[in-house]
Amino acid sequence: MPETPSKPAPAAGAPAAPAEVHFTVNGHTLAAAPGTLLIEACRAANIEIPSFCYYPKLSLQAACRMCLVEVEKIPKLQTACTTVVAEGMVVHTETPTVHAARKSAIEFILTNHPLDCPVCDAGGECELQDMTFRYGAAVSRFDEPKRHRDEQQWSPVVYYDRPRCILCYRCVRVCGEGMDVWALGVGNRGILSTILPNHQDHLECEECGMCIDICPVGALTSGAYRYQTRPWEMQHVGAICAFCGDGCKTTLGVRNGVILRGDNRDKNGINGDFLCVKGRYGTDFTRHPERLKSPLVRDASGELRPVSWAYALETITDRWRGIQAAHGQFGVIGSTRCSNEESYQLQKLARRVLGTNHVDHHRSADFPALFDALAQPAGAAAQPLPQLADSGALKTAKAVLLVGGDPTQEHPLLAWNLRWAHRLAGASLYVLNRRDIRLRRQARRMALLTHGTEADAVRYLAAPQRGDPPQAELTAVSPPGDKRWPQTPPSTPQPIPGGLEEFRAELAQERDVIIVFGPELTGDAVQALVRFGASLPGHTRYIAMADNANSRGAADMGLYPDLLPGYLPVADGAARAHFAAAWGGDIPAAPGWNQRQMVEAVDRRELDALYVVGANPFRLDPVNAANLKSCFLVVQDLFLTETAQAADVVLPALSLYEKSGTVTNTCGEVQSQRRGGSFEGAKTDMEIIHALARLLGADFGRPDADRVFSEIRAQVNGYDVSLVQLMAGRGALAVPRDGAAPRQAAPQMIRPNHDSLFTAGTLGRYSATLNAVLEKHSRP
Amino acid sequence: MSVFSPATRDRFERLAASYPQPRSALVPMLLYAQDELGYLPPEAIAEIAALLGETELAVREVIGYYSMLRTAPAGRYHVQVCTNISCMLRGGEEVLAHCQRRLGIHNRQTTPDGMFSIEEVECMGACAWAPALQVNYDFHQELDPAKVDEILEKYRRQG
Numbered sequence: 001m002p003e004t005p006s007k008p009a010p011a012a013g014a015p016a017a018p019a020e021v022h023f024t025v026n027g028h029t030l031a032a033a034p035g036t037l038l039i040e041a042c043r044a045a046n047i048e049i050p051s052f053c054y055y056p057k058l059s060l061q062a063a064c065r066m067c068l069v070e071v072e073k074i075p076k077l078q079t080a081c082t083t084v085v086a087e088g089m090v091v092h093t094e095t096p097t098v099h100a101a102r103k104s105a106i107e108f109i110l111t112n113h114p115l116d117c118p119v120c121d122a123g124g125e126c127e128l129q130d131m132t133f134r135y136g137a138a139v140s141r142f143d144e145p146k147r148h149r150d151e152q153q154w155s156p157v158v159y160y161d162r163p164r165c166i167l168c169y170r171c172v173r174v175c176g177e178g179m180d181v182w183a184l185g186v187g188n189r190g191i192l193s194t195i196l197p198n199h200q201d202h203l204e205c206e207e208c209g210m211c212i213d214i215c216p217v218g219a220l221t222s223g224a225y226r227y228q229t230r231p232w233e234m235q236h237v238g239a240i241c242a243f244c245g246d247g248c249k250t251t252l253g254v255r256n257g258v259i260l261r262g263d264n265r266d267k268n269g270i271n272g273d274f275l276c277v278k279g280r281y282g283t284d285f286t287r288h289p290e291r292l293k294s295p296l297v298r299d300a301s302g303e304l305r306p307v308s309w310a311y312a313l314e315t316i317t318d319r320w321r322g323i324q325a326a327h328g329q330f331g332v333i334g335s336t337r338c339s340n341e342e343s344y345q346l347q348k349l350a351r352r353v354l355g356t357n358h359v360d361h362h363r364s365a366d367f368p369a370l371f372d373a374l375a376q377p378a379g380a381a382a383q384p385l386p387q388l389a390d391s392g393a394l395k396t397a398k399a400v401l402l403v404g405g406d407p408t409q410e411h412p413l414l415a416w417n418l419r420w421a422h423r424l425a426g427a428s429l430y431v432l433n434r435r436d437i438r439l440r441r442q443a444r445r446m447a448l449l450t451h452g453t454e455a456d457a458v459r460y461l462a463a464p465q466r467g468d469p470p471q472a473e474l475t476a477v478s479p480p481g482d483k484r485w486p487q488t489p490p491s492t493p494q495p496i497p498g499g500l501e502e503f504r505a506e507l508a509q510e511r512d513v514i515i516v517f518g519p520e521l522t523g524d525a526v527q528a529l530v531r532f533g534a535s536l537p538g539h540t541r542y543i544a545m546a547d548n549a550n551s552r553g554a555a556d557m558g559l560y561p562d563l564l565p566g567y568l569p570v571a572d573g574a575a576r577a578h579f580a581a582a583w584g585g586d587i588p589a590a591p592g593w594n595q596r597q598m599v600e601a602v603d604r605r606e607l608d609a610l611y612v613v614g615a616n617p618f619r620l621d622p623v624n625a626a627n628l629k630s631c632f633l634v635v636q637d638l639f640l641t642e643t644a645q646a647a648d649v650v651l652p653a654l655s656l657y658e659k660s661g662t663v664t665n666t667c668g669e670v671q672s673q674r675r676g677g678s679f680e681g682a683k684t685d686m687e688i689i690h691a692l693a694r695l696l697g698a699d700f701g702r703p704d705a706d707r708v709f710s711e712i713r714a715q716v717n718g719y720d721v722s723l724v725q726l727m728a729g730r731g732a733l734a735v736p737r738d739g740a741a742p743r744q745a746a747p748q749m750i751r752p753n754h755d756s757l758f759t760a761g762t763l764g765r766y767s768a769t770l771n772a773v774l775e776k777h778s779r780p
Numbered sequence: 781m782s783v784f785s786p787a788t789r790d791r792f793e794r795l796a797a798s799y800p801q802p803r804s805a806l807v808p809m810l811l812y813a814q815d816e817l818g819y820l821p822p823e824a825i826a827e828i829a830a831l832l833g834e835t836e837l838a839v840r841e842v843i844g845y846y847s848m849l850r851t852a853p854a855g856r857y858h859v860q861v862c863t864n865i866s867c868m869l870r871g872g873e874e875v876l877a878h879c880q881r882r883l884g885i886h887n888r889q890t891t892p893d894g895m896f897s898i899e900e901v902e903c904m905g906a907c908a909w910a911p912a913l914q915v916n917y918d919f920h921q922e923l924d925p926a927k928v929d930e931i932l933e934k935y936r937r938q939g
Contacts, residue, residue: 185837187844196844198837 023089032085039067039080042093049093050102050131052109052216053168054081057273057424058177061169064109066131068101069093077101099135106136109166112146112191113217120164122218124231125265128166147191154203156772157223157281158212160195165219167193171211178273180419180441181205195219206757207773208412209280213264214273224281224769225261229253236265237676238729240663242337242656243278243760245364245546246271246391246413247665247731250279252657257678259283259657270391270669270731276412277757281769283657286677288766291638292652293681304650309683316649317695319632320354320609328608331358331598334559335614335685336548337763339661340670341708342685343550343557344565344716345700346613349689352585353698357570357592358607361559362615364752365546365666366522368555371567371736373530374542386735389514389541390667395420399428399510403529404454405518405545408438409756411666414516414545415439430507432457434520447503454518455525461504462528462535511538518545522747546666547753548761549656553664556716556736561592566717566736582715585698594749596621605630613685614653616641616762620751636688641762652682655763659684661705662712662726669731670721672709783823788816792831802832806842810849819853855890855897857935859883860914863900866907871924875911876900878925882932895936 020031025047032041039049040056052064060082068077072090077097092098109128117123149162169186172195176182183205187196197203212220234253241248241262249269250262262283264275271279285291295312296304307315323330332350334343343361350359374387394400394417407415415438421427422442431439431446432454440446449457507513513536521529526544533540546552558565564587568575576587593601599621601607609632619642628646635644636651644650656663657676664670683691690703701707712719718736725732753761758776760767770776782789791812795805806828813824820843822836829836843849861867861876876898880886883896890897906912909921913928920931 182835182837185835185841187841189845196837196840198835200840 018087021085021087021089023085023087023091025091026093030085034085036085037081038069038078038083038085038089038091041085042080042091047093049080050135051081052127052131052166053170055170055173055214057420058170058173061173064166064168065105066102066109068098068105070095070098102135103137106132107140107142110136110140111142111144112163113166114146114148114163116164119227120218121221121226122215126218127216149194152201153223154197154201155205155207155223155774157207157209157277157769158197158203159221159223159226160197161219161221162194164217165195166217167195168216170214170216171195171220174210174214174273175205177423178416178419179206179208179210180438181208184211202774204775204778206412207277207281207775208757209275209277210273213275213280222261222281224284225253225263228260229255234260235676237674238266238269239657239673239676240549240665240671241275241279241282242549242763243282244276244411244413244755245548245551245666246411247549247663247667247669247671248275248279248413249671249729250275250283252283252676254676259286259677268729270665270671271413271416274413274416277773278412278760278764278767278770282760282763282767284769285638285763285766286655286657286679288639288768290640290766291679291682292640292644292650293679294652296647296650298648304647312649312651313688313691313695316634317692319648320692320696323608323632324355326608329358329601329606330354330356331593331601331607331610332356332360333595333598333610333612333615333617334359334361334554336362336364336546336551336554337656338550338554338614338685339656339659339663339705340550340553340557340712340719341661341705342613342689343554343559344712345686345689345693345708347558347565348583348700349693349698350611351564351579351587352583353693353696354609354611355586355588357561357588357590358598358601359559359592360561360595360598360749361551361554362548362595362617362620362751363546363555363749364519364548364551365544365555366519366526366747366750367544367546367552368560368563368567369523369526369747370530370542370544373527386733387541388668388733388735389543390669390731390733391417391543391665392731393514393541394418394516394543396425397421397427397512397514398425399430399507399513401430401432401507401513401515402439403432403458403515403517404520405433405516406435406437406439407516407545410518410547410752410754411545412757414543418442418516428510430503430510432503445503445506447500454520455522455528457500458521458525458532459528460500462532507536510536512540513538514541514543516543516545519547519750519752522750524747543667547755549665550663552666552668553662556664556668556718556734557712558716561594561597565712565715566719568717579715582711594746596749599623602631603627607631610634612636612643612647613689614638616643618643618646636685637762638682639762639766651688653688654679654682654684658682659686659705661686662709664734665731667731668718668734668736670719670726670734671729671731672726783821783827784813784816788812792828796831803834803838806832806834806839807846810839810843810846814849818856819850821851825851853890853894854899855895857895857915858897858899859932860899860901860904862902862904862906862910862912862914864903866903867911870910872911874925875913875923875928878928879913879932882929895939896932 021034022031030045042049049067051067053061062079062082067080069080070092071078151161153159172184175184183198183203185196187194212222234255237252239252241250248271251265252259253261262280267273294306297307297315299305334346347359350356428444429442431443434449515533562570564570564575570591580587602623612635633647634649635647636653637644660675662670662672686703690700693700718734721732758770764770792809796802809828825836825839829839863872887900911923912921
């Protein structure tokens with residue numbers, strides 16, 4: 001793990017402030033940094049102080065009165081959530097007065113809270129239920145009828161049950177402060193207070209569900225999950241989200257093998273409190289009725305017919321053996337959403353068994369160029385390791401340069417962490433983009449390019465002496481205090497007087513910058529970026545943003561025509577010898593075709609067999625159906641995609657949520673997960689790859705993720721990560737930078753999806769919930 | 781297109797610029813807007829939000845909090861009758877009941893011709909001359925039913 005800078009100094013802290021203050025709680029002497037809230041100091045010392053409205057890292061509310069404690073020399077009880085520890089303070093949290101206050105607080109909160117726990121979704125995981133059990137009274141003095149209000153549906157995924165709401169305002173704060181969406185507010189006052197959605201009777205927002213997650217009761221419930229089960233009937237399995245490249249932990253609620261929800265129950269993944277619409281609701285693709293349940297083989301009449309697994313696998317290997325005998329060409333296209341183990345075994349199958357380097361995947365970030373640049377002396381000079389930042393490093397970053405990309409849409413966790421750094425650590429964010437992205441609102445300075453590309457601008461930043469200063473190329477937008485974004489355009493941007501020069505001069509004042517860049521930068525531009533990063537003071541680190549759950553893993557595992565696992569060049573004899581020894585067989589020396597070249601070869605009728613695993617290349621590069629006849633196409637996926645519809649054999653695969661293994665997020669954090677759901681009829685990609693290898697006479701051993709990961713740890717640059725960290729459910733940063741990787745000669749193969757919050761390739765198309773939210777259709 | 785008169789719009793722009801936080805101008809703006817339009821229609825809320833760089837929701841939150849701000853039209857003459865303690869002791873509730881009988885509407889209702897509306901309000905600082913009522917911004921004090929009739933009739937004649 002990269003070292004994390006110490007906690008940000010309290011704003012305007014007096015220079016002579018003591019390092020710690022000492023105080024007494026229930027007779028124990030405690031110490032905490034000045035400025036620490038009493039509730040936090042007590043919790044850190046395992047002294048329980050109940051609360052509803054207090055939520056760490058959100059603004060203080062002091063609304064629920066549950067955290068009242070006795071502080072000596074103050075006559076009235078104090079809210080521990082707003083009391084700052086002070087030297088010599090004497091606190092009591094378990095006195096009869098405090099107990100009585102808690103009991104009253106619960107009684108008061110329950111005056112109008114319906115006792116419908118047996119039918120409430122939150123029943124069993126409700127903070128009010130737990131607190132009533134622990135601190136509440138058995139009887140209530142309030143015998144007035146309760147005020148009933150019908151529940152409201154605010155969006156396909158958000159329901160609000162007004163009587164259940166205890167007005168803690170956590171939802172309002174997390175939506176505004178955490179998400180910077182400001183879609184929830186408070187209407188009326190006093191007993192009539194209610195939470196309001198931003199469009200009077202409905203919400204228009206990011207549909208992230210953070211409000212539901214943070215609701216301590218069942219006032220906000222999920223439309224995708226409500227009334228389906230009781231929490232205690234499910235197994236809760238920590239999984240890594242199968243959608244974007246950020247690698248959030250989503251806890252699957254699984255009943256009888258069916259994944260009923262994703263949720264952020266224990267908040268101990270790399271994503272902390274955060275989960276977005278995809279991680280929370282997108283899991284329903286696993287239950288889509290069109291999911292493939294049986295292998296399909298195209299029969300004589302041209303129809304895809306269900307067959308047994310044995311028949312399908314033999315059909316494939318029979319054809320493959322024939323093509324091998326005729327010295328035909330094989331192509332293999334791997335997946336950005338399979339596990340590392342599967343990607344590794346797939347390219348092993350291609351290179352060692354099928355004897356081809358025609359291996360590729362859908363690329364969305366130029367990782368080889370980054371590692372190449374980092375391995376060069378110019379890039380590495382005076383820069384300590386690691387030169388990669390993990391996602392959590394953003395939270396404590398002092399300064400971040402964001403070039404290209406739109407994290408709010410494509411990398412919601414990175415965006416959350418950037419907002420966190422801005423809000424809680426005072427980080428300076430610099431944005432360089434052609435688009436007026438939403439993170440402008442947190443930027444200290446945004447260079448909004450009006451001409452040219454991010455790559456041009458980066459080249460200019462790296463080598464100012466070359467070319468004229470692009471005066472007309474950018475305008476600076478200072479962060480406005482404007483909550484209306486994106487409904488209205490920003491105030492007229494003002495040109496930066498000194499152009500990019502000033503942008504660079506400001507960045508040069510920062511230390512320890514983390515540079516996050518999008519797919520706009522490839523090849524030379526990445527080299528230029530690293531040269532620029534190396535010129536900045538302090539320890540510069542990098543994050544490259546790639547699209548899918550295991551885009552980075554696919555790259556690391558060598559799903560490239562010219563790179564072996566760990567970015568070792570296939571043309572390099574020593575690298576080939578290393579893997580040939582490990583795999584017990586030769587590897588072809590000549591670099592193969594990339595994805596587009598493979599599809600073009602199909603069109604030229606030069607590719608005899610194409611094996612597509614968890615990818616949909618024909619959507620990106622359409623192929624002439626007539627030319628497909630001379631190519632034996634095997635597709636293994638969850639759904640009958642465009643590519644699968646053209647296949648000769650289709651194999652039903654299990655999703656990432658239904659298998660064990662490791663995935664690597666876009667920052668390089670390797671995370672391990674266990675199988676959550678199950679699905680009758682399909683197999684894991686690893687089981688299929690191993691079965692095909694076995695039928696072709698190669699023994700890949702048991703299809704066991706742990707066993708394959710041991711091999712990866714031993715063989716792949718950077719993957720000798722800490723197993724303890726993996727088992728603890730934390731991300732372990734893989735830094736495959738030793739060994740010069742050749743720069744990829746095909747930057748045009750970096751083809752990002754530009755997914756929105758609500759789209760996600762094949763999986764997104766089959767998620768009923770992601771398709772149901774109105775913003776998917778109403779936003780450009 | 782502004783929903784406000786040029787003078788009001790101008791005043792709002794000056795108000796919004798005169799505080800370190802533009803939203804500090806929100807409550808006065810809402811009161812002036814309501815004076816001009818009689819209530820706060822969605823277009824006015826949207827325009828004020830845009831002027832202050834706030835969400836419409838943030839404006840609605842404030843409107844919901846203050847009972848004197850309304851999002852539906854009241855009568856041309858908005859009769860606000862105090863029933864707080866001093867007025868209550870001196871017959872404020874009878875004054876309210878009399879207004880309701882005379883105008884044929886209940887609290888928070890408007891006559892069909894849109895002329896009058898009634899609202900029961902809390903203390904308006906006229907305790908020394910209780911019972912009191914307020915019609916728009918005009919005070920009427922030391923009331924009894926006959927005096928109330930006179931007042932209502934005067935407004936009705938004004939039209």
